[in-house]
Amino acid sequence: MSQIDIQESIYKRNDELAAELNQEFTCRGIYCVNVLGAPGVGKTSTLIRLLPLLNALAAVIEGDIESDIDTEKLKKLGIQAYQVNTHGACHLETPVIQQAADALGLKAGFLFIENIGNLVCPAEFVIGEHMKLLITSVTEGSDKPYKYPLAFEKADAILINKVDLAPYVDFDEAYYLKGVRALNPNAQVFRISARNDEGIREVATWLNHRARPEA
Amino acid sequence: MHELPITQRIIQIASDAARERGAKRVTKIYVVAGDGSGYMPDSIQLYFDLISAGTLCEGAAVEFEAVKSMLKCEQCGRLFERKPFDFTCPCGGQGRPTDIGREFYVKSIEVENEPD
Numbered sequence: 001m002s003q004i005d006i007q008e009s010i011y012k013r014n015d016e017l018a019a020e021l022n023q024e025f026t027c028r029g030i031y032c033v034n035v036l037g038a039p040g041v042g043k044t045s046t047l048i049r050l051l052p053l054l055n056a057l058a059a060v061i062e063g064d065i066e067s068d069i070d071t072e073k074l075k076k077l078g079i080q081a082y083q084v085n086t087h088g089a090c091h092l093e094t095p096v097i098q099q100a101a102d103a104l105g106l107k108a109g110f111l112f113i114e115n116i117g118n119l120v121c122p123a124e125f126v127i128g129e130h131m132k133l134l135i136t137s138v139t140e141g142s143d144k145p146y147k148y149p150l151a152f153e154k155a156d157a158i159l160i161n162k163v164d165l166a167p168y169v170d171f172d173e174a175y176y177l178k179g180v181r182a183l184n185p186n187a188q189v190f191r192i193s194a195r196n197d198e199g200i201r202e203v204a205t206w207l208n209h210r211a212r213p214e215a
Numbered sequence: 216m217h218e219l220p221i222t223q224r225i226i227q228i229a230s231d232a233a234r235e236r237g238a239k240r241v242t243k244i245y246v247v248a249g250d251g252s253g254y255m256p257d258s259i260q261l262y263f264d265l266i267s268a269g270t271l272c273e274g275a276a277v278e279f280e281a282v283k284s285m286l287k288c289e290q291c292g293r294l295f296e297r298k299p300f301d302f303t304c305p306c307g308g309q310g311r312p313t314d315i316g317r318e319f320y321v322k323s324i325e326v327e328n329e330p331d
Contacts, residue, residue, distance in 0.1 A: 009320045
């Protein structure tokens, strides 16, 4: 019987692969956005409104446990999209993104990865992205930063979707923003509605600049 | 399903290390899992018992070491334990997240060696 010292992070292998993929994206002029958010928060709907306002081509990798409903929706609108099904797994990891990116034959521009609808483990795994975009909504309630702190802490930009519904739900925006600011003083916060386009142009302008600050 | 891919990685890391040393089998795996890592030891153990079958880790015990999540106060600089729904320091200042409590790594393993 003997003891072996290891001290190896359980994320290490994924982190290394993600760093390689991120470098490959950068070299090919691809700006990769990891889109996080709960089921039904409006991830696909937001992308549908946002993509036409970007100043470069944009493709989408759709992550879902099952089905290709969102991919078909995007393709019908002429958006290049590729479906990844995890068959139960609750987040995407780097190797599947590598395969999906190869299958898409990406050109320079934006790549959005719509992660599995879940605020927990998608925040724990980097998958080659340049930034994380967290989509939340007024209908989810204002306590989410306190309940799922990691997703809020890791986000570079946070959207508050469905603001058109704010008059009908008890969303305490001050409490929500207090939690966001405690966790992440630097994240950009946008109030949007993917239903009536409110705030979408501001997000697009910010993303265009973020992807190509020199342009 | 949350703990499944993570458990696969733990088995991989432990098996690789054991194989490198020419060990016959892994008997114990020490994992440090901070309270803020988001992983449940019981659930990891459940998957572990199922998927370690046929690997060098079959039958091994997994021992978890917990680490409390700590925030750092912006005002007084103190490290303090996070309470649910609150990021406020006992001094009234605002706490910021730290990496303490987020640890998630395989610390060491115990192995049984081949008889000489």
